[in-house]
Amino acid sequence: MRKILFAGFACMAVLMAFYGCGEDSEGEENGDGGIRPSILSPVDVLPDEYDISNWTNLTPCEEANDYDGLYDLINGAAEVYIDNGFVSAAFQVYNHCVDDVCDFRVVHVRVYDQGSADDARAVYDRISTGIGIPWNGAGTEARIDESALAAYTVEFWQRNFFVQIIIEEKTDEGLSVAKLFAAHISEQIG
Secondary structure, three states: OHHHHHHHHHHHHHHHHHHOOOOOOOOEEOOOOOEEOOOOOHHHHOOOOOOOOOEEEOOOOEEEOOHHHHHHHHHHHHHHHHOOOOOEEEEEEEEEEEOOEEEEEEEEEEEEEOOOHHHHHHHHHHOOOOOOEEEOOOOOEEEEEOOOOOOEEEEEEEOOEEEEEEEOOOOHHHHHHHHHHHHHHHHHHO
C-alpha cells in the first residue's frame, strides 16, 4: 500500500513540476529561468467578428508598429501618443449586421499600446476634452465623451493600453453598444 501511495505522490510531483501548480504559465522564459507573463498586442484585444452580438468587421484591421505607421493612420494626432511611449496600435471598424443584412451603425475601435501604465494614463489625461463623464464599466479609469454632435466616444486606460470606442449613433442604444465593446476589450486586457 505504501508503494502505491508513494508512486501516486511521485507522479503528482512530476506532473506539478511539468505543468505548474495551477498557475497560469503562459508566456516565455525570462533570462532567470522564470516565466514572463505573455504580452498582449493591440490586435489581441480587439473583438473578433460576432464576439459582440451582430457586430462584424467592416474593414480589415489597420496596424501601426512604428511612428510612421501611426502618422499614416492619424496624421498630426500621433504626437501625443509618440510623446508618451507609443509601441503599437490596432484600429478596427465594425458594422451591425443581422442575417447578413447590415445597417448604417458603425463602431470604430482604436487600441494603443503605450508601453506602460503611466504612459497609457498620460495619453488618457492629455487627450481629454475636459467634459467627459466618468464611467466605471471598463479599465482602470474610463469616461464617456458626449461632445460630438452625432457620436459617442468611450475612452479608457488599463495596464499599458489606451482604448477609444467611437459609435456613430448618438442614441441610448448606441451608447450601450459602445459600452459593450469597452467592457469586452477591458476583459480581454485583463
